[in-house]
Amino acid sequence: MNKTIGLFVGSLRKESYSKKIAKAIAEMAPEGFIFKQISLENLPIYNQDFDDYGLAPEEYLKFRNEVKSLDGFIFITPEYNRSIPGVLKNAVDVGSRPKGESVWNGKPGAVFSSSPGNLSGFGANHHLRQCLVSLNVPVMQQPEVYLAKVHEIFDENGKINEKTLEFLQKAVDAYIEWFGKIAD
Numbered sequence: 001m002n003k004t005i006g007l008f009v010g011s012l013r014k015e016s017y018s019k020k021i022a023k024a025i026a027e028m029a030p031e032g033f034i035f036k037q038i039s040l041e042n043l044p045i046y047n048q049d050f051d052d053y054g055l056a057p058e059e060y061l062k063f064r065n066e067v068k069s070l071d072g073f074i075f076i077t078p079e080y081n082r083s084i085p086g087v088l089k090n091a092v093d094v095g096s097r098p099k100g101e102s103v104w105n106g107k108p109g110a111v112f113s114s115s116p117g118n119l120s121g122f123g124a125n126h127h128l129r130q131c132l133v134s135l136n137v138p139v140m141q142q143p144e145v146y147l148a149k150v151h152e153i154f155d156e157n158g159k160i161n162e163k164t165l166e167f168l169q170k171a172v173d174a175y176i177e178w179f180g181k182i183a184d
């Protein structure tokens with residue numbers, strides 16, 4: 001039976017570099033794995049009242065069921081103000097509730113970050129890791145994936161250069177190998 005790994009992108013921007021990286025990663029799934037992009041487009045901002053009063057929006061239920069069906073997660077995120085973009089934090093929060101019913105629990109994750117500057121999304125990468133500790137999502141330690149000057153990895157047709165693709169492929173391979181060791 002195939003294992004399904006969800007790809008979560010921390011940007012809604014049409015021309016998002018993170019989206020393009022996720023698209024390239026989606027094609028790197030080895031035999032026995034499916035890489036599935038999970039949309040965060042229409043997820044309302046988390047409000048605990050929705051869960052406390054049984055009013056969870058349809059989008060929450062759909063998202064939680066979708067995440068529940070996954071075997072692991074790869075997060076591909078830019079950095080907003082030295083942290084993760086709200087869209088990704090919101091998705092993390094929505095999936096984490098109702099209390100005791102987190103759909104993230106125990107499944108292996110990886111965090112890939114990027115930025116047009118030199119900081120490579122380091123702050124976002126590690127803030128997300130902090131959230132994942134609390135959600136009991138073990139996170140691949142090595143290789144760490146920080147892509148600096150991300151706008152320079154694409155050619156005029158939006159294709160990622162060979163060197164970066166090789167690096168991403170190595171990171172994906174490492175994730176798959178590690179996943180095999182720790183997943184149920």
Ligand code: FNR
Nearest residue numbers: 011013016017018019078079080081082115116117
């Ligand atoms: C940014 N950007 C940014 N970049 C960075 O390296 N560190 C940061 O703290 C921030 N902060 C930040 C805040 C906000 C609100 C925006 C909109 C942008 C720039 C960001 O890295 C750049 O816009 C990326 O292109 C966003 O990623 P996508 O949309 O291309 O995936």
